[in-house]
Amino acid sequence: MESQALQNKSKPSARIRLIFAAGFVVLSTLLVFPFFYSKTEVISGRRVYKMLGTHDLLTHVKMMQQFELSLSAGIIEPRWFSEVNNGYGSATFNYYPRLFYYVTTLVNIPFHDWHTTLLILSIVCLAASGGSMYWMARMFYSRPASVIAALLYVLLPYHLLDLYWRGALTEYAGFILLPLILRFAIKVGTEPRTLNFAGLGLFYGIHLMTHMPVALMFSYGMVFFAIIWAAQKRDIRILFRIGAGMAVGVLLSATYWLPAVLETSLVYEWASRMFPYHSVYITPLEGANAFDTLIILTFKYNLVLVIVAALALKYRRRDDQEQDKGFSWDRMWVIMAGFALFMCNALSYDISRLLPKIQAAVPPFRWLAIAALFSALLVAAVVERWRAAELRLLARVALVVILALNVWLAVSKSLLSSLVNGPMPASDIYLDAGFIPAGAAQPGALRDSPRIELQPEGGLAETTRWDPENREIRLKTDQPATVRIKTYNFPGWKASIDGKPTTISSDNDGVQTISVEPGTHVIDTAFKNTRTRTAAQLVSLFGLSSLVGLAIYGRRRVAADQQEPKLKRETAHATAGAMRLLGNRRIAVAVVAAIVAAGVAIALAFARPGHDKSNSGSRAPAGGSASPSGLPADSDASLFIPNASTISVAVDPESLDQLVESLARHDADRIDELSHSGKVLVVENRTRVRVLERSAGKVKVRLSEGRYQWAEGWVPDPWVR
Numbered sequence: 001m002e003s004q005a006l007q008n009k010s011k012p013s014a015r016i017r018l019i020f021a022a023g024f025v026v027l028s029t030l031l032v033f034p035f036f037y038s039k040t041e042v043i044s045g046r047r048v049y050k051m052l053g054t055h056d057l058l059t060h061v062k063m064m065q066q067f068e069l070s071l072s073a074g075i076i077e078p079r080w081f082s083e084v085n086n087g088y089g090s091a092t093f094n095y096y097p098r099l100f101y102y103v104t105t106l107v108n109i110p111f112h113d114w115h116t117t118l119l120i121l122s123i124v125c126l127a128a129s130g131g132s133m134y135w136m137a138r139m140f141y142s143r144p145a146s147v148i149a150a151l152l153y154v155l156l157p158y159h160l161l162d163l164y165w166r167g168a169l170t171e172y173a174g175f176i177l178l179p180l181i182l183r184f185a186i187k188v189g190t191e192p193r194t195l196n197f198a199g200l201g202l203f204y205g206i207h208l209m210t211h212m213p214v215a216l217m218f219s220y221g222m223v224f225f226a227i228i229w230a231a232q233k234r235d236i237r238i239l240f241r242i243g244a245g246m247a248v249g250v251l252l253s254a255t256y257w258l259p260a261v262l263e264t265s266l267v268y269e270w271a272s273r274m275f276p277y278h279s280v281y282i283t284p285l286e287g288a289n290a291f292d293t294l295i296i297l298t299f300k301y302n303l304v305l306v307i308v309a310a311l312a313l314k315y316r317r318r319d320d321q322e323q324d325k326g327f328s329w330d331r332m333w334v335i336m337a338g339f340a341l342f343m344c345n346a347l348s349y350d351i352s353r354l355l356p357k358i359q360a361a362v363p364p365f366r367w368l369a370i371a372a373l374f375s376a377l378l379v380a381a382v383v384e385r386w387r388a389a390e391l392r393l394l395a396r397v398a399l400v401v402i403l404a405l406n407v408w409l410a411v412s413k414s415l416l417s418s419l420v421n422g423p424m425p426a427s428d429i430y431l432d433a434g435f436i437p438a439g440a441a442q443p444g445a446l447r448d449s450p451r452i453e454l455q456p457e458g459g460l461a462e463t464t465r466w467d468p469e470n471r472e473i474r475l476k477t478d479q480p481a482t483v484r485i486k487t488y489n490f491p492g493w494k495a496s497i498d499g500k501p502t503t504i505s506s507d508n509d510g511v512q513t514i515s516v517e518p519g520t521h522v523i524d525t526a527f528k529n530t531r532t533r534t535a536a537q538l539v540s541l542f543g544l545s546s547l548v549g550l551a552i553y554g555r556r557r558v559a560a561d562q563q564e565p566k567l568k569r570e571t572a573h574a575t576a577g578a579m580r581l582l583g584n585r586r587i588a589v590a591v592v593a594a595i596v597a598a599g600v601a602i603a604l605a606f607a608r609p610g611h612d613k614s615n616s617g618s619r620a621p622a623g624g625s626a627s628p629s630g631l632p633a634d635s636d637a638s639l640f641i642p643n644a645s646t647i648s649v650a651v652d653p654e655s656l657d658q659l660v661e662s663l664a665r666h667d668a669d670r671i672d673e674l675s676h677s678g679k680v681l682v683v684e685n686r687t688r689v690r691v692l693e694r695s696a697g698k699v700k701v702r703l704s705e706g707r708y709q710w711a712e713g714w715v716p717d718p719w720v721r
Contacts, residue, residue, distance in 0.1 A: 034419060035052050037049050064105070095260045159172075179373060197245045204248075208252075254540045255537050259533045298414075299344055462474055475523065494526055658670070683703060
């Protein structure tokens with residue numbers, strides 16, 4: 001057998017399993033509890049516990065609330081974020097993975113309280129990630145070593161940073177899936193059974209639908225893993241098998257990623273423009289703020305951990321069988337952990353720039369999640385050799401010191417240091433310029449209008465239904481009129497007047513308008529699937545049916561094998577194991593080719609880049625530009641860019657245009673030149689400012705603190721909050 005520690009596969013008793021599970025739940029509760037109960041506010045004379053304020057938590061809470069509202073309205077697959085941007089909405093759910101929000105809605109049903117719901121989910125996700133890591137490590141190592149790996153995986157600083165500083169709930173939940181994907185990838189490579197293909201496709205597809213950035217990074221990581229493994233074993237079938245299992249996951253998740261890819265040009269997505277992937281690598285320098293410093297410290301710790309563990313393994317005695325084959329899983333963990341850490345810094349630029357869509361994974365420090373997976377397995381390997389008395393005293397002491405350092409970093413830095421931050425702000429108005437229609441006005445510039453307006457005035461109009469993706473309007477007018485509906489116009493919105501289809505147009509702000517003739521009318525609007533979205537659903541259904549078929553066949557195959565006489569089963573395994581369905585190379589290639597070909601055929605049959613011709617009148621004006629900030633003059637605000645340490649402030653509008661152009665071209669030299677010439681002032685993220693003047697897409701501010709206090713300058717509208 002290839003696995004190094006399959007020698008100890010006896011199952012623990014139910015009592016031991018229960019103790020393990022309870023221990024991880026208790027530990028997770030202790031680690032998560034301060035996030036939810038360290039801050040309080042007095043509201044209406046009653047003390048209320050508040051969650052910590054983080055980078056992304058408010059966004060996730062708003063999305064959870066909207067998702068529950070959409071599901072309650074009978075929408076099975078919500079795609080429109082209606083309760084955002086002061087009611088104008090956005091296409092966020094068309095571009096952001098949605099699976100996590102189905103779970104939050106389900107958990108919230110008995111509680112009707114998002115604080116309790118997120119507390120339970122945070123505990124469960126942390127404990128489940130430890131459980132999945134334990135299950136992964138048990139493929140190779142003993143129970144004690146696997147428990148250490150699970151504990152380390154839970155306690156690695158970046159894992160807790162995801163919750164306490166970033167509030168990145170979907171990435172935090174994705175820690176559960178990484179060990180499961182790796183486990184089934186290894187099972188597929190060594191035991192090409194249909195159940196293993198189904199497991200790999202299922203968990204990989206779920207990850208793609210939960211958190212695309214890390215899933216994209218892990219996709220490239222798994223390709224690298226499969227290539228290295230196949231090269232060392234000199235068996236190209238390993239590469240094909242893992243690719244086949246991942247292909248099923250790609251088809252399964254198409255309902256999310258296919259529209260997100262093919263309809264990218266339809267939205268304004270400022271984050272990727274303002275945070276070029278190759279400009280925000282981890283550096284060895286001290287961070288400009290507390291969070292950046294913690295990220296750098298986490299990277300350095302993980303690097304030291306991998307180096308120390310790799311050196312410790314040099315003292316072990318190599319298994320004769322492994323030595324003959326020149327292959328070691330321990331070495332694989334070192335290679336993969338080193339690869340993930342390498343991808344975090346600028347040295348990886350020449351590789352990263354070749355990876356398709358890598359900008360979607362920004363910032364690069366997300367590779368630390370993948371480094372955590374392989375670092376935990378590497379420590380399990382060291383502990384296993386330690387138990388076998390193959391490590392010298394120096395290696396044991398070094399390992400203990402490193403693990404103690406990890407606990408200190410996780411608790412003191414990731415957890416306790418975050419408690420100085422304030423509670424999550426309560427905001428009824430939530431503006432997010434991401435994923436609004438391309439060319440539309442920024443949400444902060446739109447007036448807070450009624451839901452329905454008639455131009456010219458004089459008629460009567462009322463809203464009889466206003467659901468997240470369905471609206472009904474009754475009106476009466478004595479002259480031709482234009483109805484303005486308080487919703488951004490985005491491909492997929494359809495309308496009818498008295499049951500007859502009509503065209504939805506856009507005003508200068510990209511807001512829906514419909515022309516009506518004199519008389520009494522009923523207007524219905526609904527957010528429908530484009531051909532691309534319909535194709536994506538069909539591809540996902542095809543992927544799901546393929547996965548179910550693999551699972552059913554695999555279960556029957558296992559049942560049949562169990563009924564065979566032992567001798568016959570062993571003989572069949574020895575002589576024809578590689579010939580089983582999907583184990584045979586020719587059959588595997590044919591099946592995978594058929595699955596992919598069918599999925600592509602469905603997509604080509606229905607999908608069209610852009611939007612439907614039938615909805616051609618719904619596009620926002622192509623010549624539209626960013627609109628001024630909604631913050632009034634003489635108001636206080638802050639400069640903020642998520643995951644950035646510093647912000648550049650241009651001294652005049654011309655310098656701002658040069659700065660934005662340089663950012664778009666990723667021209668770091670030009671940005672440095674602007675800074676050195678005094679045309680750009682570099683200040684810390686979250687610097688407080690005073691809004692002085694508004695213009696198209698830009699805001700003039702006065703710096704209220706820091707090195708350049710009282711200086712005035714210009715910044716893009718999205719940077720002012």
